[in-house]
Amino acid sequence: MQVERPKVQGEAAPKWVVFRDYLRRNPMLWKTLPLFVFLVGYILYPLIRTFIESFYTNQGELSLANYRAFFNLERPANLEALFTSIGLAAASVVAAAAIGIPLAFLFTKFEFPGSRIFSRLVVIPMVFPPLISVLAYIFLYGEAGMVPKGLQDLFGLAKPPFVLKGLPGILIIHAYTQFIYFYTMTSAAISKVDASIDEAARNLGGGFWFRMRKITLPLLTPGLVGASLLVFMIAINSFSAPYLLGGSYRFLSMQVYVSKMNGNMAMAATQASILAMISIIFLLLIRWYSQQRQYKMVGKGVSVHVTEIRNPWARYIAMIISIVALVVLSLPQVTLFLISLVPSGTWTTQTFPPVYSWVNYKGLLRNPRLATAVKNSLTMSSIATLGALVLGSIIAYFLSKKEFKTRWAMEVLTMLPWALPGTIIAINLIIAFNQPTWLTLNHILVGTYWILPLAYLVKIVPLITRSVFAVFEQLDESLEEAGRNLGGKWFYVFRRIIFPNILPGIASGALLALVSTIGEFTSSIMLYTYSNKPMSMEILDQMQNFNYGPAAAMGTIQVVLIAAVLIITGRLFGGEQTGGGIYF
Amino acid sequence: MAIVRFENISKHFGNVVAVDSVTYETEDGEFLTLLGPSGCGKTTTLRMVAGFYYPTHGRLFFDDKDVTYVVPEARNTGMVFQNYALFPHMTVFENIAYGLQARRMQKAVIQKKVADAMELVQMTGYERRKVHELSGGQQQRVALARAVVIQPDILLLDEPLSNLDAKLRKTTSEELRRLQKQLGITTIYVTHDQEEAFSVSDRVIVMNAGAVHQIDTPVNTFNSPKDVFVAEFLGHSNLFPGKIVETDGESIIVETEALAGRVRAAKTRQRPEWKWHVGETVHVMIHTNQLKISSEPKPENTTTGILRFKMFNGLNWNLEFQVGDGTCRAIVPNEFTSDYADLSIGDELTLCYPYEEVYLIKGKESSRDAS
Known part of the structure; x- marks a missing residue:
């Protein structure tokens, strides 16, 4: 809105008048102020505090000593961690692509008995929170895992033929949980590309490899680049798998945790700053890349024709690959559930557990320790979700319906926690709120119950903002106009038309956020106290005491909750596969 | 090629x-x-x-x-x-x-x-x-x-x-x-x-x-559509089911209830490969532009229709009549001298269709033999 500057005759108007008029001309400045207080106060300020902290030694002197130590070639632990993390991330991209892309082609481009069901079921790894997927893999392929021990028994070997650990183990888990990003991006790109494009390419005489080179790959490139950036960012920030399987390897995300545990906060801040910088660069890359206009399909779409596989052998091979893929993909879930039925102490040297019962599930209610953990997780997730729902909805409303100069800042700040790993969010909160600030009502937040819900809230604001934003974007403005035109007052229109239309989207966003924090591990491990010990920490404790059953039971509950929410919101087995899982 | x-x-x-x-x-x-x-x-x-x-x-x-x-x-x-x-x-x-x-x-x-x-x-x-x-x-x-x-x-x-x-x-x-x-x-x-x-x-x-x-x-x-589907799909025609009651060297006479009377069709207008027999069921096809409005009654191929609908589209008038127990459509050219504009719904008019233009479609059973 352009309003003319007030004419100032003679002497200049007092400064407060100028300021008042400026605010009047730009009402969005004060309307968005509360949101920016939150975004800057709880997201940007802690991040900057960490960055500043990295320039101070533990003795409080301003110096570059931390960075010198980090890049010290004589004691290269940190550099080693940096390069291991980068290498792991790159390898994860390759491994995830190698699984996700071929599967997407198999299920999207070809029709064979069962191809529809397979294409829906292939996303089942989405039901795993990071910690639980590692858990399931340890049960399945770890030192005492069913598969290595089973093979050992079967062939009478002296020791298990293989054991999942170290870098290859982490890589396999990354591939398992992250191929979905390649799968969804590729299959979305394939189904978005009109089938007639490929038919035209064949009709004009292009052979398989010629079409692959000239048509298919160029059209898939935007999606693949997007998926690669995303997987790289997730993999370099991964914490659960390195924590449980890393052994003697060093990883940057782990180093932050180790430094903090050793009380070397200056080094933790330095490592966190470097990791945060890498993440932010990737966030900006992803944002920039997704804004590059991808190919627009011209012409109206007509019905999709799927290639028929004529060759019966090809059909059988396609079916066999699908079945093998599904078995491999769903084994972890099955194993987790099986272990959850095994009472503690009954399974010692046998390959497969001899006794099964529901005792572990009953224990979740009866054992005060476990019940408290479950209750803590549910309470803190609910608090965080409610808070994030309010904030995220308002942010989404502004981003979708309003034009203002600081829009980009709001967008970037909102998405920032999405890119930052839980470790860094935790370190930031620790450094920012280990002293009283007005943001925390002059309390020290560190060591209290409330720091964990705050960390959860910060982490899920992007998730909720995004799903509510999508709802607002889809809401046709003419709906509201039609409602007004037919005589509805503003609130009547909101109640009868707007609200029913946005409710499902907002509810699904909130549910997704809720289940994604119930199993939160990475921030929790750095922030939890005795008063708010969440499920993930209890799982870890039970694992360390070799109480696999209760740990698996808690894991199964999380999986069931997530699966239920995914099914309700239509992300799992639904018609449209939305991009990726709920953790990113 | x-x-x-x-x-x-x-x-x-x-x-x-x-x-x-x-x-x-x-x-x-x-x-x-x-x-x-x-x-x-x-x-x-x-x-x-x-x-x-x-x-x-x-x-x-x-x-x-x-x-x-x-x-x-x-x-x-x-x-x-x-x-x-x-x-x-x-x-x-x-x-x-x-x-x-x-x-x-x-x-x-x-x-x-x-x-x-x-x-x-x-x-x-x-x-x-x-x-x-x-x-x-x-x-x-x-x-x-x-x-x-x-x-x-x-x-x-x-x-x-x-x-x-x-x-x-x-x-x-x-x-x-x-x-x-x-x-x-x-x-x-x-x-x-x-x-x-x-x-x-x-x-x-x-x-x-x-x-x-x-x-x-x-x-x-x-x-010359070969069957009723083709005629109906192409449109612009009136179709009435009927039965052949008489044939001679030049013409075929069909009785149809829908047109409330007898229709005479020239053999030269029909598909040459089709043979006609008394008693067989056929469809009478008259293109909408062949249906004329006549001021005086004619001896044959004529019927009375009650105007049910009329629409003007520039070159032509589209008219719809009720005849016998059916309806038929006519497209008549708009001429300054004609006075279709003055017609009102419910008017009774005499409709006629030239003998040389009446086309017959064989019933389903027989058309399969012919094709």
């Missing part, structure tokens, strides 16, 4: 029979149109020629070569898709050059051929444009250039005009016809729009529910 021969071709999708034992042969350089309502199997038939579907039964030949199971890229057909299927990541030039590159032609040859093709469709100067920067009509021309530049044996057009507006559709179909004659490529064209089909084709195949109902020139298809 090639002849396409269908031998008893059927295509099933699960339990659905999309194309049901179709047999016919194109002529060399012919413009052949598959016409029918949506779901009649015309697009499926075309896609079998392109090789995107393989027939469930039957064989397909290009000239004497059996191509039933040849992969699409080895058939040398040029297809224009309903949505054009232009490659979105390529320029106009790259789109047209694609087929030539797939054939590993030399760069200079490709340059020349693409330039010629672009001139042919009057798109010279648009080489470097991205396809989404083009209008619908321009996209359509690029799609056409891309299909003909490879010098296909057969040109396949799948409703290529359906995404254009009415005015552009008319000029483009004229252009298409001119281009096809100039290049002499055997062309199979799919449409559900009969005017489009009639104006461009040498022959028209009317299909319904997977079966071929009639293969004929546009004029014969319109004037």
Whole structure:
């Protein structure tokens, strides 16, 4: 809105008048102020505090000593961690692509008995929170895992033929949980590309490899680049798998945790700053890349024709690959559930557990320790979700319906926690709120119950903002106009038309956020106290005491909750596969 | 250039029979149109020629070569898709050059051929444009250039005009016809729009529910439909069921309740291969433009109608009457001297139809023997 500057005759108007008029001309400045207080106060300020902290030694002197130590070639632990993390991330991209892309082609481009069901079921790894997927893999392929021990028994070997650990183990888990990003991006790109494009390419005489080179790959490139950036960012920030399987390897995300545990906060801040910088660069890359206009399909779409596989052998091979893929993909879930039925102490040297019962599930209610953990997780997730729902909805409303100069800042700040790993969010909160600030009502937040819900809230604001934003974007403005035109007052229109239309989207966003924090591990491990010990920490404790059953039971509950929410919101087995899982 | 021969071709999708034992042969350089309502199997038939579907039964030949199971890229057909299927990541030039590159032609040859093709469709100067920067009509021309530049044996057009507006559709179909004659490529064209089909084709195949109902020139298809489906699908006609009561050397007399009386039809107007017998059931077909309003009663082929509806569209008046226990439509030319404007609903008028124009369609059982 352009309003003319007030004419100032003679002497200049007092400064407060100028300021008042400026605010009047730009009402969005004060309307968005509360949101920016939150975004800057709880997201940007802690991040900057960490960055500043990295320039101070533990003795409080301003110096570059931390960075010198980090890049010290004589004691290269940190550099080693940096390069291991980068290498792991790159390898994860390759491994995830190698699984996700071929599967997407198999299920999207070809029709064979069962191809529809397979294409829906292939996303089942989405039901795993990071910690639980590692858990399931340890049960399945770890030192005492069913598969290595089973093979050992079967062939009478002296020791298990293989054991999942170290870098290859982490890589396999990354591939398992992250191929979905390649799968969804590729299959979305394939189904978005009109089938007639490929038919035209064949009709004009292009052979398989010629079409692959000239048509298919160029059209898939935007999606693949997007998926690669995303997987790289997730993999370099991964914490659960390195924590449980890393052994003697060093990883940057782990180093932050180790430094903090050793009380070397200056080094933790330095490592966190470097990791945060890498993440932010990737966030900006992803944002920039997704804004590059991808190919627009011209012409109206007509019905999709799927290639028929004529060759019966090809059909059988396609079916066999699908079945093998599904078995491999769903084994972890099955194993987790099986272990959850095994009472503690009954399974010692046998390959497969001899006794099964529901005792572990009953224990979740009866054992005060476990019940408290479950209750803590549910309470803190609910608090965080409610808070994030309010904030995220308002942010989404502004981003979708309003034009203002600081829009980009709001967008970037909102998405920032999405890119930052839980470790860094935790370190930031620790450094920012280990002293009283007005943001925390002059309390020290560190060591209290409330720091964990705050960390959860910060982490899920992007998730909720995004799903509510999508709802607002889809809401046709003419709906509201039609409602007004037919005589509805503003609130009547909101109640009868707007609200029913946005409710499902907002509810699904909130549910997704809720289940994604119930199993939160990475921030929790750095922030939890005795008063708010969440499920993930209890799982870890039970694992360390070799109480696999209760740990698996808690894991199964999380999986069931997530699966239920995914099914309700239509992300799992639904018609449209939305991009990726709920953790990113 | 090639002849396409269908031998008893059927295509099933699960339990659905999309194309049901179709047999016919194109002529060399012919413009052949598959016409029918949506779901009649015309697009499926075309896609079998392109090789995107393989027939469930039957064989397909290009000239004497059996191509039933040849992969699409080895058939040398040029297809224009309903949505054009232009490659979105390529320029106009790259789109047209694609087929030539797939054939590993030399760069200079490709340059020349693409330039010629672009001139042919009057798109010279648009080489470097991205396809989404083009209008619908321009996209359509690029799609056409891309299909003909490879010098296909057969040109396949799948409703290529359906995404254009009415005015552009008319000029483009004229252009298409001119281009096809100039290049002499055997062309199979799919449409559900009969005017489009009639104006461009040498022959028209009317299909319904997977079966071929009639293969004929546009004029014969319109004037002498082989069965009631074809007549009804093409429209512009009044159909009344009746029974033959008398025949002689020149004419056939049909009694129909719908017209409340007897109708006399000239034998010369009928399909020569059909024989007529007293007692057999037939349909009387009178084109809407053959129904006249008469001021004085005539001895035969006349009936009384009550006006139920009238509409003016410039050149003509569309009138609807109730006659006997049926309705019939008439299109009468608008002339200054005529006074249709003064007619009001409910008026009783005398309608007549010339003896030489009354066409009879054989009943279902007998029409199958004849065809």
